[in-house]
Amino acid sequence: MKSVSIIFALLLSSVSYAQVEQEVDSFGGNEALYMKAKALNPEVENEVVQNRFINRTKRVELAPEFSGVFGGDSYNKTNNVGLNAHYHINPSWSVGVKYNYSFNTLTPEGKAMVSKADQAAAANPKDPQYLFPQVVYPKSETLGMVNWYPVVGKLSFGKLGVAHFDTYLTAGYGQMELSTGTSPAATLGVGFGFWLSNNLTTRIEYRAQQYKAEYYDKTENMMTNVASVQMGWML
Structure with missing residues (x-):
């Protein structure tokens, strides 16, 4: 017994x-x-493993994007709208394409320079004291992207539920269409991906971007910062 x-x-x-x-x-x-x-069982080694809640292996994510650009031509301010297509190889890696279309406005400094040139042209049309400034602005960009997701976590919103997230690094290379022609472009950044359900996705991303701008008398190496928000759907 x-x-x-x-x-x-x-x-x-x-x-x-x-x-x-x-x-x-x-x-x-x-x-x-x-x-x-x-x-x-003290003889067995255990580890707390934070498994990813949403399956992201061999899945496609489509994510419209809105972004603001900081830096670049001092007379111009740029905002972008675009679309991202990510192919998730596995939960840690994805590759994709980013396309953005740019909307541009003059900065206060740019507007002041244009106004000054207008007045100078009206006062002396044949030989104005000030000339209109040359503004080089982006029109669109197409980039191939690689994303790496090394850290997974979760955020609790009380009774609303739990949002799972990844911190990721992103890098890309492609081409920018500028008002004066085209230029190769390279980008590097970080982001947070929030997976609200098995399909709904949200990303907050910050990137540094480099390209070359051709002016009348010089070629300038442009370094800009791009902050974006993406809302997408996992197929």
């Missing part, structure tokens, strides 16, 4: 350990469950 009790206790302990281990090896694992699993 005593032997039966011992065997029953061992079986119960094994089942309890397996249940706790299963809970630990999930997105919601915590230190308390880890310590319970450790106490049940």
